[in-house]
Amino acid sequence: KFSEKAPAGGRPRPTLAAPSRPFTPREDVRGFFPAMSSLGRMRTPQNLGMTLTPISSADMLSLGSPRTPATGPSPPGSPPGKLPVTPHAPAPPARRLLPADEAGVASPRGGDPDDPLWLQVQGLFSLLDSTLAEDVLLDAMDKLLEVAETITGQQPAAPDGQESPVDRRLRPAISRLEKLQAKTESSLIKLKAADIILLAAPGGLFYPSQCYQVYKLSKDPDNDEFFRSTGIIKRLLALLHSPKDVEVGAITLAAATLCHITQDTVLCKSLAREHDGIATLGHVLQKGIEAITSKAGNQEKNVNFLIQVTGCLRNLSENPKHAKKFAEVGLIPTVLSILQNLGQYKDLVLNASRILAKLSLQHECRACINSSPNDMDSVHYILSVMDAYCTLSPIADRLAFVLGNLTHTTDNNRVLVMNKLNALPIVTNVLQKQVELDAKIQEETSDRDVHESDGARSDAKRLSPTEETEGALVRILRLIGNLSINREVGPRLSTDRQIADALITLLQRKNVAESEELMMNAISCVTNLSFYDSPENKILNRQGEIISALGLLILHDHPDVVHESMKAWGNFSRKHETRTWMIEKRIDEAMVILLDHQELTVVTAVCGVLMNFSADPDHMQLFTQFGALDKLLEWVDEFNERATEDNLPMVDRILKIYCNLLDSDFFQEEESLVEVEARVSVLAANVAEVQGSGPVALQELGEIATRLLEGIAEKWPGLGQHGSSLEEI
Numbered sequence: 001k002f003s004e005k006a007p008a009g010g011r012p013r014p015t016l017a018a019p020s021r022p023f024t025p026r027e028d029v030r031g032f033f034p035a036m037s038s039l040g041r042m043r044t045p046q047n048l049g050m051t052l053t054p055i056s057s058a059d060m061l062s063l064g065s066p067r068t069p070a071t072g073p074s075p076p077g078s079p080p081g082k083l084p085v086t087p088h089a090p091a092p093p094a095r096r097l098l099p100a101d102e103a104g105v106a107s108p109r110g111g112d113p114d115d116p117l118w119l120q121v122q123g124l125f126s127l128l129d130s131t132l133a134e135d136v137l138l139d140a141m142d143k144l145l146e147v148a149e150t151i152t153g154q155q156p157a158a159p160d161g162q163e164s165p166v167d168r169r170l171r172p173a174i175s176r177l178e179k180l181q182a183k184t185e186s187s188l189i190k191l192k193a194a195d196i197i198l199l200a201a202p203g204g205l206f207y208p209s210q211c212y213q214v215y216k217l218s219k220d221p222d223n224d225e226f227f228r229s230t231g232i233i234k235r236l237l238a239l240l241h242s243p244k245d246v247e248v249g250a251i252t253l254a255a256a257t258l259c260h261i262t263q264d265t266v267l268c269k270s271l272a273r274e275h276d277g278i279a280t281l282g283h284v285l286q287k288g289i290e291a292i293t294s295k296a297g298n299q300e301k302n303v304n305f306l307i308q309v310t311g312c313l314r315n316l317s318e319n320p321k322h323a324k325k326f327a328e329v330g331l332i333p334t335v336l337s338i339l340q341n342l343g344q345y346k347d348l349v350l351n352a353s354r355i356l357a358k359l360s361l362q363h364e365c366r367a368c369i370n371s372s373p374n375d376m377d378s379v380h381y382i383l384s385v386m387d388a389y390c391t392l393s394p395i396a397d398r399l400a401f402v403l404g405n406l407t408h409t410t411d412n413n414r415v416l417v418m419n420k421l422n423a424l425p426i427v428t429n430v431l432q433k434q435v436e437l438d439a440k441i442q443e444e445t446s447d448r449d450v451h452e453s454d455g456a457r458s459d460a461k462r463l464s465p466t467e468e469t470e471g472a473l474v475r476i477l478r479l480i481g482n483l484s485i486n487r488e489v490g491p492r493l494s495t496d497r498q499i500a501d502a503l504i505t506l507l508q509r510k511n512v513a514e515s516e517e518l519m520m521n522a523i524s525c526v527t528n529l530s531f532y533d534s535p536e537n538k539i540l541n542r543q544g545e546i547i548s549a550l551g552l553l554i555l556h557d558h559p560d561v562v563h564e565s566m567k568a569w570g571n572f573s574r575k576h577e578t579r580t581w582m583i584e585k586r587i588d589e590a591m592v593i594l595l596d597h598q599e600l601t602v603v604t605a606v607c608g609v610l611m612n613f614s615a616d617p618d619h620m621q622l623f624t625q626f627g628a629l630d631k632l633l634e635w636v637d638e639f640n641e642r643a644t645e646d647n648l649p650m651v652d653r654i655l656k657i658y659c660n661l662l663d664s665d666f667f668q669e670e671e672s673l674v675e676v677e678a679r680v681s682v683l684a685a686n687v688a689e690v691q692g693s694g695p696v697a698l699q700e701l702g703e704i705a706t707r708l709l710e711g712i713a714e715k716w717p718g719l720g721q722h723g724s725s726l727e728e729i
Helices: 114-131 134-153 165-181 189-198 207-218 223-229 232-240 246-260 263-275 278-295 299-319 321-328 331-341 346-359 364-372 375-388 395-408 411-420 426-455 466-483 491-492 497-508 516-530 543-553 559-572 576-584 587-596 599-612 619-626 626-643 648-663 670-689 698-715
Strands: none
Touching: 114 207, 134 189, 165 189, 165 321, 189 207, 207 223, 207 232, 207 246, 207 278, 223 263, 223 491, 232 246, 232 263, 232 278, 246 263, 246 278, 246 299, 246 491, 263 278, 263 299, 263 395, 278 321, 278 331, 278 411, 278 626, 299 331, 299 346, 299 559, 321 331, 321 364, 331 375, 346 375, 346 426, 364 395, 375 395, 375 411, 375 426, 375 626, 395 466, 411 466, 411 491, 426 466, 426 497, 466 491, 466 497, 466 516, 491 516, 497 516, 497 543, 516 543, 516 559, 543 559, 543 576, 576 587, 576 619, 587 599, 587 670, 599 619, 599 626, 599 648, 619 626, 626 648, 626 670, 648 670, 648 698, 670 698
C-alpha cells in the first residue's frame, strides 16, 4: 500500500527551499558608533576616544614601509612635534611656517620662482579670497585641483623625515583652503577643498582635520550626491593604502566615511568597480589583522579601525555582483581569520559574521569555503564563535545563517558539521540559550506593558527586541532542518531531547500573527525530524503535544502556514493512533474541506495525508463522507484538461489513494468505479501519447494509472461496457 512521508520523494527537504538573507534595514541617521543592534549597520558600544590627539609613531598602525612623518613647529603648550586637533570643530588653520620673503622657493620644475603653475595657483587663491559666489568658487576649485594634480605628480620623492620643496610651498596654500572650509556653508565646497588638501597635504600634517571634516559630511545622506561628484573616494582609499605611517585616528575616520557613503548604492558600486575598493580594503584588513595579532601599536585603536573597514566591506558584500571579487582577492579566508584570531572583539566579530552571511548566499563564496584545504577548520571556527556568543542574538543569527547556507544543498557539509565536528552539543546549546532569552524578553515586555497600562513609568532596562532572538531562532531551526536531510545525521537529531523541547515550547508559546517566519520554520523542522520513524524519535514520541498546536493551523488564512503544517500531518498520520485522534477531533473533515483550497501545494499535501487514511481499513469511512471522492475526481478532470508539473504530484497521490482503496475492497458496487475508470483511462491514454519524451514523474504516473486500471478490470471485468464512455468524458 502507498503511504505518505512528507515530503514526496522519500526524503526530507531543505527548509523553506531557498535561504533568505538576514534583514538589515539601513539607518536613517548615520553615526560613528551607534548603539549595537542586530538589525542595523556596524555597531560598537566602545568609547574610541576619537579626540584625534596624535600618537607616537610606535602607536601608529603601519600599513607599509615605515616613514617618519614630518612635523613643523608646534603651537605653544603642545608637545613637540604634535598638532592638537579637536573633533568638535574644524582644525585651526595651519600656521604659515615660511616667512613672506621666502615666497620664491625653487619649484620642482627647474627652480624658476615664476613657474606658470605656481603663478596659476596664486591667481586662483586670489580669486577664492575675493568672492563668496558658489559657482565661481566651485569653478576655481576645479581648476585648482587640476593644477594640484599636476604639481604633485611632478614632485620628486623627499628623503624620509623631510619635506620636499613642494610640501613647503603647499603648506600656506592648504591653510587658505581650510579657512575657506570654515567660512562656507556649502558641503560641496568643503568636500572639494578636502579633496585638494588630501591630495597635496604635506607629510600627512592635515590628514586628521580633513578626515574629520569629510567624516562629518558623510553622516548626512543628503551629501552623498556631492561625494559622487568629487574624487574623495580615491583620496580616502589612497590614504588607507598609503606607504606612510598614518595616524590611526585619521585612517579610522577615513574608513568610517567609506562605511557611511557605501550605504548609497551608486557610491557602493563606484567604490567596488571604479576604484577596486574590495581589493584595497582586503589588503588593509589583512595588514590590520597582522598588526593586532602581533600586538603592534595601540590595540584598541587598531581594533576600532578594523571595525570601520569591516563595516564598509559589509556594505560592499550586500551586492551579489561583488561576491566574485571577494572570492578572487582572497577576502573570505581573511574574514574567517577574524573568527579564528580575534574572536574576543565582539563588534569586529559581528561585522565579520555580517560579511560572511551576505557572501554565503552566493555560490562562488560557498565554493570558496568548501574548496579550501582547511574547510574543516573554517566551519570549526564558525561553530566555536557561534557557541561563544550563544546569548548574543545578532552574532548567533548570522553565523547560524552561514552554516544553514553551507548545508542547504551540500550533503558533505551536513556530514562535516555533525559527524566530523560533532556540532550537535553546540547547535542544541545555542538553540536552548536563544529560547530562554526569547522567553525572558517576552516576559519583560509583558511586565513593561502592564506597568505602562497602569500609568506607571517603567525604568527597567530595555532588552534587545524580540525580533533579534526570533531571527536567531529562525536561522538555527533552518540549520537543524537542513542537517536533518542527511540519512545519517537526521536520526541523531530526531532523538535529541533538547531540540524536541525547544520546538514544542516555540509551537505552544508563539503564534503566526506575531512570529510568522519562526512558526513556519519550526513546523518545517518538525516535518523533517518526524520523517525518521524510530522508537527513539523524540518528535514522534511527543507528537500529541505537537499535533495539538498544529491542529490550530489547519484552516489558517496564510496558505504557506497551512502548507507547512499539512506536510507535518503527512508524517504524523502514518501512526494509527494519530489517525484515530484526527477523526475524534474532526480534523479529517477539515482535510476534505482543504481539497477545495486555491493553492495546489496545499491540496497536494492534503492528498498525502488522505493517502495514509486510504491505507488503513479502520479509517476508510472518511471517503464515504463529505464528498471526498468526488472532489478527488474533479482534480483528475482538471489534470486531463491541463496537465502541468505543478498538479502532477497531486494527481499521483490521488491515484495512489484509489489503488489503496481498491486493494482494501472499499468499492463494493460496480457503479462506484465507473467514473473512476473512465477518467483514469483518459489519463493513461494521454500519458501514453508522450511515452518516452515526458518527465520521469509523468511516466511513473502512467504506471500507477495502468496498475489502477488493471485492478479495476480484475475485480469488475465488464466495467468498461457500462457507464460513461471515453468520448463523453
